[in-house]
Amino acid sequence: MGEPRTEVLSARTGTPPEDTRARMLDVRGLRQVYAAQDRHVEALHDLTFDVRAGELVTLVGPSGCGKTTLLRLLAGLLRPTSGDVRVEGSEVNGPPPGTAVVFQEYGRSLLPWMSVAANVGLPLRYKRKLGRRHRAELVARSLADVDLADVGDAYPWQLSGGMQQRVAIARALAYEPRLLLMDEPFAAVDAQTRADLEDLIRSIWRSTGVTVLFITHDIDEAVYLGERVIVLSSSPTVVQDDVTVDLPADRDQLDTRALTRFVELRRYVYAEIRTAKNGPALQGAR
Amino acid sequence: MNAGRGGPGRWGAAALGVLGVACAAVISEVVPRVLALPGGVLPPLSEIVTALSGEVATGAFWESLLATVRQWALGLAFAVVAGIGLGAVLGSVGWLRRATASTIEFLRPIPSVALVPLAVLLFGTQLWSAVLLAFYASFWQVLVQTLHGAVDVDPVVDETVRCYGLGPLARIRHVLWPTALPYVVTGVRLAAGVALILVVTAELVIGSPGLGQQIMAAQSGGATALVYGLIMVTGLLGLLVNVGVRAVERRRLAWHISVRGEVAA
Numbered sequence: 265m266g267e268p269r270t271e272v273l274s275a276r277t278g279t280p281p282e283d284t285r286a287r288m289l290d291v292r293g294l295r296q297v298y299a300a301q302d303r304h305v306e307a308l309h310d311l312t313f314d315v316r317a318g319e320l321v322t323l324v325g326p327s328g329c330g331k332t333t334l335l336r337l338l339a340g341l342l343r344p345t346s347g348d349v350r351v352e353g354s355e356v357n358g359p360p361p362g363t364a365v366v367f368q369e370y371g372r373s374l375l376p377w378m379s380v381a382a383n384v385g386l387p388l389r390y391k392r393k394l395g396r397r398h399r400a401e402l403v404a405r406s407l408a409d410v411d412l413a414d415v416g417d418a419y420p421w422q423l424s425g426g427m428q429q430r431v432a433i434a435r436a437l438a439y440e441p442r443l444l445l446m447d448e449p450f451a452a453v454d455a456q457t458r459a460d461l462e463d464l465i466r467s468i469w470r471s472t473g474v475t476v477l478f479i480t481h482d483i484d485e486a487v488y489l490g491e492r493v494i495v496l497s498s499s500p501t502v503v504q505d506d507v508t509v510d511l512p513a514d515r516d517q518l519d520t521r522a523l524t525r526f527v528e529l530r531r532y533v534y535a536e537i538r539t540a541k542n543g544p545a546l547q548g549a550r
Numbered sequence: 551m552n553a554g555r556g557g558p559g560r561w562g563a564a565a566l567g568v569l570g571v572a573c574a575a576v577i578s579e580v581v582p583r584v585l586a587l588p589g590g591v592l593p594p595l596s597e598i599v600t601a602l603s604g605e606v607a608t609g610a611f612w613e614s615l616l617a618t619v620r621q622w623a624l625g626l627a628f629a630v631v632a633g634i635g636l637g638a639v640l641g642s643v644g645w646l647r648r649a650t651a652s653t654i655e656f657l658r659p660i661p662s663v664a665l666v667p668l669a670v671l672l673f674g675t676q677l678w679s680a681v682l683l684a685f686y687a688s689f690w691q692v693l694v695q696t697l698h699g700a701v702d703v704d705p706v707v708d709e710t711v712r713c714y715g716l717g718p719l720a721r722i723r724h725v726l727w728p729t730a731l732p733y734v735v736t737g738v739r740l741a742a743g744v745a746l747i748l749v750v751t752a753e754l755v756i757g758s759p760g761l762g763q764q765i766m767a768a769q770s771g772g773a774t775a776l777v778y779g780l781i782m783v784t785g786l787l788g789l790l791v792n793v794g795v796r797a798v799e800r801r802r803l804a805w806h807i808s809v810r811g812e813v814a815a
């Protein structure tokens with residue numbers, strides 16, 4: 265029973281309508297091989313996809329399929345073995361301007377010697393000439409957006425894991441990015457916090473119009489959050505499928521997850537990942 | 551956060567400390583009198599204090615103290631600047647660090663005292679002899695600690711701030727330096743201790759001006775009580791240095807101590 269019972273709009277079941285929005289992120293023939301002394305690990309085989317301006321795209325794939333590697337390539341922290349990455353049309357040679365990143369290891373991505381407010385404000389000191397007042401306002405507003413208005417003077421290590429991850433999100437928000445990249449940001453927080461943070465991301469996306477690429481290994485999370493789900497295969501890693509999530513824009517942890525459509529989509533993506541392990545993929549070897 | 555800061559615990563500890571000092575004073579007064587060793591090699595505390603207070607009234611004592619402090623401070627200052635500078639460079643450039651590791655491991659264990667002949671050859675009995683020895687001994691402490699600190703930078707922190715557009719200088723200021731600072735401070739604290747040892751050694755052995763030279767003079771003049779008095783002064787100096795560095799550590803590095811769950815002893 266490989267195929268789903270109900271029609272799902274995906275790259276494998278049909279051609280999605282042409283999207284006329286500008287390309288925010290453009291990934292072509294991306295391949296990454298880690299070379300050690302005598303061992304080569306092919307983390308990514310051949311990836312091609314794009315993300316349009318203003319989209320909220322989730323990217324799901326099994327553990328070890330190269331998701332973090334992909335994020336590091338997109339963020340300009342790593343040079344690809346071959347292929348290229350473009351952000352807003354320019355090739356990525358280093359961290360692209362206007363891009364904010366939230367890593368999985370929130371505890372380690374905050375600077376323990378700085379207060380929460382200083383952490384959130386640090387990137388602003390180097391972004392552009394912002395006055396001290398304006399900077400302080402941005403910091404205060406972003407902390408309020410993540411419900412941490414009164415912990416600005418605390419140090420990150422005085423906060424719980426979920427709060428630390430919210431600080432990392434506030435730092436990304438204050439930066440006012442055009443592109444927000446997130447790598448399994450909620451993998452290590454408890455279920456309730458995680459649900460709250462998912463809704464926070466959607467509400468931020470809807471109110472700011474920022475382009476979001478959200479990486480996760482969790483199929484439920486990918487379908488609940490995204491307007492589109494890019495499915496990665498396991499190694500050799502390629503884009504297995506690209507699924508349009510036609511759920512209502514207003515999502516609710518209980519109601520949305522109970523929708524028949526949610527269950528169908530979830531089931532479809534699940535089946536895609538399972539097929540990827542056995543059958544041929546959408547883009548095979550060149 | 552930290553139990554026992556202030557409150558009854560603190561006063562209890564202070565009272566115990568005072569009690570300990572009082573006991574030590576009584577013992578060092580009574581034991582010499584009971585033993586009454588011939589030749590006065592072990593004078594009781596009261597005699598030591600009397601001899602020392604006579605000495606403190608003279609200008610020569612203060613000049614010597616100043617000379618010791620000056621040599622110590624110069625040697626330590628050069629060591630801190632050179633150790634931090636070189637340590638930061640070697641620590642952030644991987645191949646340079648690997649290339650120099652064996653040389654450092656070879657030079658570091660050379661006891662500074664072995665450089666006494668060299669120091670005499672270069673500077674005679676002037677203050678620079680003591681400065682050189684203090685520098686050599688304390689330089690390695692600072693260098694090695696700074697190296698550890700620079701290598702300890704968390705790659706996640708560094709990559710995060712890179713993504714947010716911080717350039718190399720901003721990253722040195724906001725990531726490398728704060729990470730290395732606790733190590734550097736530890737290095738400076740250790741260095742301050744050995745620098746003092748080496749300065750006093752140089753004064754004793756080479757005869758550079760300072761407390762060590764005064765100790766030698768008192769010894770050859772048969773003023774045994776004064777010898778002990780001056781030794782106590784060097785001890786107090788070492789104590790002051792240690793307390794000073796620790797105070798800085800506690801105030802500036804509260805986050806670090808808390809992160810590591812260390813007790814600020």
Ligand SMILES: Nc1ncnc2c1ncn2[C@@H]1O[C@H](COP(=O)(O)OP(=O)(O)O)[C@@H](O)[C@H]1O
Pocket residue numbers: 298299305306307325326327328329330331332333334
């Ligand atoms: N720096 C590295 N050097 C060598 N191999 C690596 C490195 N980083 C990741 N890998 C390997 O690449 C593969 C993909 O890793 P990763 O991108 O972390 O996957 P994911 O985030 O999807 O779990 C894994 O097999 C991993 O062991």
Ligand SMILES: [Mg+2]
Pocket residue numbers: 331332333448
């Ligand atoms: Mg990962």
